[in-house]
Amino acid sequence: MSLIESDGIAVVRLENGPLTPLTAAMRARLHELADILASRRDIRAVVLTSASARALSVGSDIAEFPRDGATGRETSVAEHRAYRALEELPQPVIAVLRGHTIGGGLELALATDLRIAEQNTALGFPEVRLGVFASGGGTQRLPALIGRGRAAEMLMLGNLIDARTALTWGLVTRVVPEGDGENAAVEMAREIARLPRRGVQATKTCLRRGLLDGRTAGDAAEIDAIADLYTSPDAVEGRRAFLDKRTPVFTHL
Incomplete structure (x- = not known):
């Protein structure tokens, strides 16, 4: 995970292969970066993106799925703390959604203020199809954005929606051509950074x-x-x- 700063903007880039699965180490680093950015008065907007053109993130690394309840609780607590640290940043945070942005990756995006989706983005919470559920804040943040009924459908069925549907439902604020997401987010961040x-x-x-x-x-x-x-x-x-x-x-x- 990298952090690049320029002209009052910070770009946080997830890095973990083509699908960017989220590991415990990545969430810990995200929490650390959020703590650093929270105290930076010179940073006035933040962009969350990934190094991959195929996904912001497909969610938790299945290889790290907990094997017992105690570990599961610890994992969930750490996940919630990391996402809350991002959510509570004083600066507006803009997420770039692309490719497959699902599960914990979409939950991470829900913790931001503005979401820009590339037109090829597929969004959803397939966790129920694995016997678990969107426990990283998905059941709490999603209804506030799209309403209880639509949230229940996404969370309980595990189906994916496309970017245009996400825009209609209010899950994302803009849809841009494939490959243009990060540029659009940085330009929006620059516009915000120019304001008081x-x-x-x-x-x-x-x-x-x-x-x-x-x-x-x-x-x-x-x-x-x-x-x-x-x-x-x-x-x-x-x-x-x-x-x-x-x-x-x-x-x-």
Whole structure:
């Protein structure tokens, strides 16, 4: 797994062969990178992608499937912690979905804020066909995106859907031609990185708070965040630039 930084953007690239199965070591490294990025104020957007054109990831490495309940619990706890660390990053995270993005690979993508799918992407949760289920947050994050009924169909039947269906259902936000996913994600990240850092991050925080804790908590988070932002350097600059009819110069402080 590699990390490349440029102009306020970090690209996290999964690397493990053509299908990019997720190993315990990869999840541990993902958690480590998320902890590092969380403290980086100079990084304003993150792209999650893979080195393979055939898959973001096909999910957990079956060779590492636990053989007993205690190990299974430890594995699941580590998986949840890694995905939550990614989800809780202050920066917006954009995932590039391509080829087969299934099982734990799709669960990983659900922990990001925005998902761009290449048109050849097949998405799904086939775990039930192996006697298990999408236990890496899939049963919790998926219904928030596509509704309980569609989530139940994907999770309980284990069938795959194509990128256009995923777009219609709200599972992904854009579909691009095959091979264009990473470029599209990086361009989106650049656009985000040009915007005032604190306003973007406050937006992410409030979105997440309302979804997790309900409307009242989300409203309270908005009130607290905007009260703090009104006097921020970028908010002052944005207001002055608007009145002066010029392009703002943001400092992201």
